[in-house]
Amino acid sequence: xxxxxxxxxxxxxxxxEPDSDAQFLELTATLRRRGFTLDVSLSVARGExxxxxGPNGSxxxxxxxxxxxxxxxxxxxxxxxxxxxxxxxxxVHVPTHHRGVGLLAxxxxxxxxxxxxxxxxxGPRCHGVGRGEAAERAERLLAEVDxxxxxxxxxxxxxxxxxxxxxxARALAGEPELLxxxxxxxxxxxDSAPAxxxxxxxxxxxxxxxxxxxxxTTGLLVTHDVLxxxxxxxxxxxxxxxxxVEQGPTRDVLTRPRSPFxxxxxxxxxxxxxxxxxxxxxADGTTVAGRDSGEGLADGxxxxxxxxxxxxxxxxxxPDGSPRNVVQVRLAGMEPRGEVIRLxxxxxxxxxxxxxxxxxxxxxxxxxxxxxxxxxAPGARLWFAVKAAEVQVHAAAR
Amino acid sequence: MxxxxxxxxxxxxxxxLIALPVVGMIVRADLSRLPQLVxxxxxxxxxxxxxxxxxxxxxxxxLLGGPLAAVLARSRSPLVRLAxxxxxxxxxxxxxxxxxxxxxxxxxxxxxxxLLNLWFGVTVPFTTAAVVLAQTFVSLPFLxxxxxxxLRTAGERYEAVAATLGASPFTAFRRVTVPLVLPGLxxxxxxxxxxxLGEFGATVSFAGSLQGTTQTLPLLVYQQREVDTDGAxxxxxxxxxxxxxxxxxxxxxxxxxxx
Numbered sequence: 085x086x087x088x089x090x091x092x093x094x095x096x097x098x099x100x101e102p103d104s105d106a107q108f109l110e111l112t113a114t115l116r117r118r119g120f121t122l123d124v125s126l127s128v129a130r131g132e133x134x135x136x137x138g139p140n141g142s143x144x145x146x147x148x149x150x151x152x153x154x155x156x157x158x159x160x161x162x163x164x165x166x167x168x169x170x171x172x173x174x175x176v177h178v179p180t181h182h183r184g185v186g187l188l189a190x191x192x193x194x195x196x197x198x199x200x201x202x203x204x205x206x207g208p209r210c211h212g213v214g215r216g217e218a219a220e221r222a223e224r225l226l227a228e229v230d231x232x233x234x235x236x237x238x239x240x241x242x243x244x245x246x247x248x249x250x251x252x253a254r255a256l257a258g259e260p261e262l263l264x265x266x267x268x269x270x271x272x273x274x275d276s277a278p279a280x281x282x283x284x285x286x287x288x289x290x291x292x293x294x295x296x297x298x299x300x301t302t303g304l305l306v307t308h309d310v311l312x313x314x315x316x317x318x319x320x321x322x323x324x325x326x327x328x329v330e331q332g333p334t335r336d337v338l339t340r341p342r343s344p345f346x347x348x349x350x351x352x353x354x355x356x357x358x359x360x361x362x363x364x365x366x367a368d369g370t371t372v373a374g375r376d377s378g379e380g381l382a383d384g385x386x387x388x389x390x391x392x393x394x395x396x397x398x399x400x401x402x403p404d405g406s407p408r409n410v411v412q413v414r415l416a417g418m419e420p421r422g423e424v425i426r427l428x429x430x431x432x433x434x435x436x437x438x439x440x441x442x443x444x445x446x447x448x449x450x451x452x453x454x455x456x457x458x459x460x461a462p463g464a465r466l467w468f469a470v471k472a473a474e475v476q477v478h479a480a481a482r
Numbered sequence: 483m484x485x486x487x488x489x490x491x492x493x494x495x496x497x498x499l500i501a502l503p504v505v506g507m508i509v510r511a512d513l514s515r516l517p518q519l520v521x522x523x524x525x526x527x528x529x530x531x532x533x534x535x536x537x538x539x540x541x542x543x544x545l546l547g548g549p550l551a552a553v554l555a556r557s558r559s560p561l562v563r564l565a566x567x568x569x570x571x572x573x574x575x576x577x578x579x580x581x582x583x584x585x586x587x588x589x590x591x592x593x594x595x596x597l598l599n600l601w602f603g604v605t606v607p608f609t610t611a612a613v614v615l616a617q618t619f620v621s622l623p624f625l626x627x628x629x630x631x632x633l634r635t636a637g638e639r640y641e642a643v644a645a646t647l648g649a650s651p652f653t654a655f656r657r658v659t660v661p662l663v664l665p666g667l668x669x670x671x672x673x674x675x676x677x678x679l680g681e682f683g684a685t686v687s688f689a690g691s692l693q694g695t696t697q698t699l700p701l702l703v704y705q706q707r708e709v710d711t712d713g714a715x716x717x718x719x720x721x722x723x724x725x726x727x728x729x730x731x732x733x734x735x736x737x738x739x740x741x
Contacts, residue, residue, distance in 0.1 A: 154642055180645035181654075193639055197661040205655070207647035258647050388647040 100459040101268070108132070108302055109262055112172075113150045113160030122146045122326040130165075131300040133288055135307055139345055141335065143326040144306045148264050151304065152187055153180040165261045185219075186260030190267045192247035195237035200226065201235040207258030209337045224246030225253040229283060245276030254435045256287065256301075263288070265305040269312060280379050283479065285315050285479060308340060310349050314388055315478050322346045335388065335480070353396070353442050355389040356480065364477045368436050372409050374475030381479040388480040393426060395474035396444035399467040400454055408469045415464045418451075425451050429468060444468055448452075504722055509721055512712045519716035527694045528702040532679055535610065539617035539678040540625075540671055547625040547674075548667070552628065552655075555633035561607070567683060573623045577683030580619055584688045587614070612689035613696050617678035622675050625670040633659070633667020676728040679720075680721065 108130035122143040128134045136144050144445075149155035151162065152226040153169065156177055162170040164185070170180045174460040193201045204222035213221070227233045229249040239247055248268065251476035255263060268284065269277045289300050303318055313320050313334050322330040322345055330337060330346055338350045357366040360382040363374040372389045381387055397403075403410060417430050420426075424445040446454075454460050493543035514517075519525065554566055562710055578702060588595040588606045598604045606612050640662060660667075682700040689696040691705060706714040 110634075152642075152646055154645075179651075180642070181648050181650050183646075188640075189643070191639075193643045194638060195658055195661075206644070206649070210644075210648035210650075210653055240632060254562060254647065260646075330600075353562075 092405065101450050105224075107163075108165060109151075109304075110163045111151065113147070113157035113162070115146060115157040115160070116183065117146075117436075119237050120146075120152070120326055123165075124323070124326070125326055126321060126328065128304065129303060130302055133301075133303040133305055135313035135320045136323060136347065137307065137313060137320055137349060138312075138323035142323040144323055145266065147323070148187075148266055148304065148306060148327075151262065151264060152182050152185050153178060155314045160434060163191075174363070184261040184336070186258055186263045187431065188248075188252055188255045188263065188265050188268045190271045191240070192242075192244070192251035194242075194247055194250055196239050198232070198238075199235065200237050200239070200242065203239070203250055204254045204257050207254060210332040211258065212431045220402065221252070221257060225248065228287070229253045243276070244272050245273050245280055248272060248276075248280055251282075252284065252287065261303050262280050263303045265307075267309075268305075270308065273366065281312065282378065282479075288316055293418065294352045308349070310352060311390070311414065311478060314338065314354070314390070314480055320346075331462070337436055351392075353393060355438050355442075356424065357387055357438075359382050359386070359387040359477065359479065362441055363472065365477055366436065366438050368438070370438075371413070372475060372477075373472035374409075374477040377478050378474045384445055386480045387477055388471070389475050389477050391470050391475045393443035393445040394424075395470050396442070398427060398444050398446050398450065398454060399469060400456065403469055408470045408471050411436060411439055411467055413468050415462050415466055416440075417462055418460070421445065427451075427466070430464060431459065431465075439468070442468060486610075506717060507715060507722070511715045515712060516716050516719070519713045520720055522713065523583045524693055524697075525704060525713070525717055528697055528699045528717070531610070531613070531694065531697065532699040535613045535617055536675050537677040538614045539621055540675040542614070542618045543622050543625040544667075544671060547622050547670075548629060550622075550661075551626045551629035551633060555630045556638070569626055570623055572620050573627075576682065577616075577620055577684075577685075578687050581616055581684035581687030581689075584612075584616060584619060584684065588612075599616060607688060608690045608692065608696060610689075610695055614683055616684035616688045617681045620681050620684055621674040621677035624673040628666050628670035628673060629663060632663040632670075635666075636662040672728055672731055676725065679724060 101138065107127045107130040109126075109308040111127070113122060121477055124143070124147055126134070135426070136147065138144050140276055142353065146155060150157050150160065150170070157170065157172060159172050160170055161168070162174070164183070167178075167184075168174075168176050169183050169185075170176060176222070193199070195206065198206065201219060201222050201432070204225055205218040208218035208221050209215070213353060223232065223235060226235050229252055231246055231249045231253075234242060234250070236248055239250075242250065248271075252268075265284070269281055270282060288303055303316075304310060306393050307313055317334050318333045320331065321328045324345055333357050335354065337346055355364065355372055357372065358362040359365075359376075360371060360383060362371070364372045364387050366372065374389050374391075397408075412432050412435055414432045416428040416430035418427055425448055427444045428445060429439045429442040429444070451460055454466070489672070520529075542628065554560060554569065561595075575583075586592050588598070590596065590599060590605060591609070595606060598606065606615065640658050641651075641654045644658045649657065672739070679698075680700055682704065685696065685698060686701060686704075691697045691701045693702075695740055697705070699721060703714050703717045703721070706717070
């Protein structure tokens with residue numbers, strides 16, 4: 085099971101795990117490059133997945149480089165699983181190949197001269213595992229990522245999605261203590277990304293088919309995609325200009341973003357709950373109808389319904405006879421956003437609390453219609469409606 | 483697409499300048515006596531010496547030039563950056579000058595030659611070893627440049643991935659880098675061998691032209707050109723055939739590059 089890490093700022097008092105487990109990975113690093121300073125301090129618990137969000141140039145890749153040992157911080161200390169990997173004060177810098185840190189990058193970077201099987205067996209072979217045993221392990225892992233039949237193919241004969249699956253198997257084959265995921269889905273087309281996201285979830289969350297009880301993988305996920313963070317990560321840090329500007333549990337950061345970047349990438353309405361037939365059930369029992377995004381959502385497991393503000397229709401009176409999700413809200417605020425006006429919702433008294441922060445983008449003409457004879461002002465009671473087809477229900481990390 | 487017609491005229495002229503002389507030589511050749519001419523004692527000795535010294539030079543290029551290319555491609559040392567243009571020197575230097583430079587360095591009175599003579603009793607100039615050295619001098623940049631290009635194209639990303647999988651720098655080099663640059667290495671070796679085979683200026687000034695010891699095929703062709711024109715042309719054709727084979731073998735790989 086995963087340690088409860090709802091509040092990253094305080095140690096979990098109920099945890100029976102030793103202290104080193106709560107801080108499985110600890111990193112502090114300062115690194116100066118021309119016009120840029122990375123200054124980061126973070127810790128990750130065993131089995132936890134931490135998403136790193138941030139605009140280009142915010143230092144995400146530099147952070148991964150420091151963890152992988154490809155970059156040396158000017159000042160810093162990295163401890164993983166009780167082993168000091170980097171300590172500038174003591175002059176320690178464990179080279180990349182002795183770190184036990186795996187990497188899955190945006191490009192699969194499979195070795196082009198080796199078959200898929202030999203690519204996956206590469207790590208075990210480097211660790212001194214015999215040829216036959218390494219091949220066996222590689223076959224097992226290829227089966228686990230659903231590409232067993234591609235074992236004999238060369239990378240040039242694989243599609244992007246297939247190659248990335250093989251690359252994932254290869255990264256896992258070395259049994260890394262920490263898996264770095266550097267935008268692993270960014271280069272995939274829209275058809276193969278959800279399937280691989282589901283696979284990553286299965287692998288990272290330790291619910292692999294072969295070994296349902298295996299511990300989940302500790303990971304650091306750099307991503308631009310809010311869905312990746314939602315589906316895969318327990319916690320999120322948001323980086324800007326080389327520093328962490330925001331951090332917390334994934335849904336808290338994305339539903340109540342405090343940094344401009346988090347707000348912009350969130351840009352979506354999120355409703356937390358659990359999976360249920362035909363959609364999602366919120367904590368207060370409301371069912372939000374939506375489409376399963378195909379990432380292996382199970383009934384009753386943590387899920388999140390996601391829909392864009394543009395998909396929300398707004399009414400003064402409850403719309404009748406419509407097969408849509410309809411909820412009454414109170415208008416919390418209005419802000420112009422280009423061609424549209426974004427309406428923000430807050431709960432009505434006694435109404436469902438999860439509507440807090442929901443956004444609806446409507447045209448100025450629609451706002452005028454809504455206002456009618458009165459002026460539309462915060463506090464007004466409105467109905468938000470969303471078609472089920474516009475709502476994607478994703479399995480959520482927690 | 484949209485190529486100005488005016489470019490075709492100089493383009494055709496340039497091509498003719500390269501292709502026509504070869505045609506002219508084939509026309510001038512006495513094809514009926516060809517087998518006889520290329521199998522004379524002097525010709526066979528020269529051919530054999532050329533192939534042997536060329537192979538030896540290519541091997542030295544591989545053993546010394548390969549590591550040099552790796553250092554040039556991967557090292558971030560400022561000293562290496564300064565050294566890089568020096569490696570290209572034999573490409574732009576007239577070979578005769580290169581041969582003289584070798585002679586004044588490794589000759590009996592040269593700084594290195596004197597020590598060799600003093601310590602080992604070895605004299606390099608005007609020996610087969612001098613031929614190999616002269617050929618290595620001129621062909622080394624061909625291997626280094628094409629291999630360095632292949633190493634840069636392959637990039638360090640694969641090596642970084644190999645390291646995250648637990649491969650030591652040596653293992654990553656052997657199991658990832660070398661296979662990746664194999665096509666570039668192959669074409670570099672072929673080009674280096676071709677350059678060694680055709681070497682004239684540096685050889686003649688550093689090793690002289692002694693039959694059986696230092697007289698390679700190009701040197702024999704030059705010596706025969708007035709004494710026995712037909713023989714010189716026949717031997718030249720042998721070199722043309724070798725050149726065509728080299729282009730056929732090496733060029734597709736150069737164009738193909740790395741996937």
